Amino acid sequence: MSNQILRLTKKDESTDCAIHPFAPKYDLNENYDDHQKFGRPIAESTQIKFISPSEVDYFKIRSGDKIELFDRTKAFPRKSSKGKNYSDFWTTLSFGYKPLEAFNIVIEEAKYMLDLEEGWDGDIASPIDPILFNRACKCISDYIEAVYNDKFFVIQSPSIDPVGDGSIDFTWRLNNARMLINFKYVQNRILGHYYGDLQNNEIPIKGNVPTDKVYEHLMKWMQNLK
Amino acid sequence: MDAESEVTTLILNGDFTNNCNLYRNYHKQFIRDGMVNAGAFAFEGGMSVDWDKYTSPDECIIRVGLTYKTGKTDFKNHSDFELLSLNVKDIKMIEGVSSINFTPIPKNQEEIGKPYNVSHSDVWFVDPELRLKFTYIANKIEVNREYIDKKVDEIKRRNEAIASAKKID
Numbered sequence: 001m002s003n004q005i006l007r008l009t010k011k012d013e014s015t016d017c018a019i020h021p022f023a024p025k026y027d028l029n030e031n032y033d034d035h036q037k038f039g040r041p042i043a044e045s046t047q048i049k050f051i052s053p054s055e056v057d058y059f060k061i062r063s064g065d066k067i068e069l070f071d072r073t074k075a076f077p078r079k080s081s082k083g084k085n086y087s088d089f090w091t092t093l094s095f096g097y098k099p100l101e102a103f104n105i106v107i108e109e110a111k112y113m114l115d116l117e118e119g120w121d122g123d124i125a126s127p128i129d130p131i132l133f134n135r136a137c138k139c140i141s142d143y144i145e146a147v148y149n150d151k152f153f154v155i156q157s158p159s160i161d162p163v164g165d166g167s168i169d170f171t172w173r174l175n176n177a178r179m180l181i182n183f184k185y186v187q188n189r190i191l192g193h194y195y196g197d198l199q200n201n202e203i204p205i206k207g208n209v210p211t212d213k214v215y216e217h218l219m220k221w222m223q224n225l226k
Numbered sequence: 227m228d229a230e231s232e233v234t235t236l237i238l239n240g241d242f243t244n245n246c247n248l249y250r251n252y253h254k255q256f257i258r259d260g261m262v263n264a265g266a267f268a269f270e271g272g273m274s275v276d277w278d279k280y281t282s283p284d285e286c287i288i289r290v291g292l293t294y295k296t297g298k299t300d301f302k303n304h305s306d307f308e309l310l311s312l313n314v315k316d317i318k319m320i321e322g323v324s325s326i327n328f329t330p331i332p333k334n335q336e337e338i339g340k341p342y343n344v345s346h347s348d349v350w351f352v353d354p355e356l357r358l359k360f361t362y363i364a365n366k367i368e369v370n371r372e373y374i375d376k377k378v379d380e381i382k383r384r385n386e387a388i389a390s391a392k393k394i395d
Binding site: 120121124125161162179180193194195201206 | 253255256258259261263264265268270295296297302303306307321353354355356357358361362
């Protein structure tokens, strides 16, 4: 087992360490033949969560696999020995940092739109369907989490606004990039129609995506919304 | 503002020069944190605007107050509406805008709840997501609320008097 860990460790050093939040904290030159765990903390801090050998082993095997990005970003539900649910290994590794914390506040503020009645725009605007609202917010949350899991930063939270036809706009207006994703029902299906560019029309992206999963091309572009 | 090259495929049905401005009214619900959001440029088979060559900002809001809500016989509350200005040159630079059409509503077609509007125009664009770009070129226009309120009341009273006179006849 220690040989296997050593092999994976060398691989990880060249591939994953750039985004591995703990890599600089560990002595990667340790002689692993004499140890049953991956490295050891150079300076143990109260802020650093100690990772049990079994958890490290699990993570390293997963990170060494050639798995699809989507699989990597999605949760690997499992239970620790203490019975605590771990929905995502990056979350576990990042001292419990919550990438959706800011966005959840925006969602709470945007819930006012669920109380809008027909004609809220002074004319014939449709009310906002709560299912559409929930699915759209969940979809954006998934993308925010996916970016976080991929690059270990949290993109800016969008503003959430109702549109007169009953659809919902998620808008980013940043200095370096802008994007609008409009969620609406299309033939009883919820689709997100998006447009984005890096201002001045550079690297534009547009199209539509269903809300069922995170699509890599959109998630990669959304990394510009830093 | 976009530094895009001017789109040559844009069709102008009207003598719209680069100095012209198009006024777009929108409900206060579309303001968040002091900024107008993309919902204010909703695509309803063309985006209705008023050409500044034939109207003033105050007149735009007055017309809102004299217009019935769609499919109803009660007037829009003009106090809830604000006004934006879109420069024609800026619109031309937005890739995806297909045409700007001068589509006036003549006086002989005027009726209560549907005022005539010699400045009415439409902006056509392909992708609804272009609404996002409009938020970058839009400038808020201040109007004289006191004058507008007075004028709307005056015209409504006059229209009611005319309608009553017609009934008596």
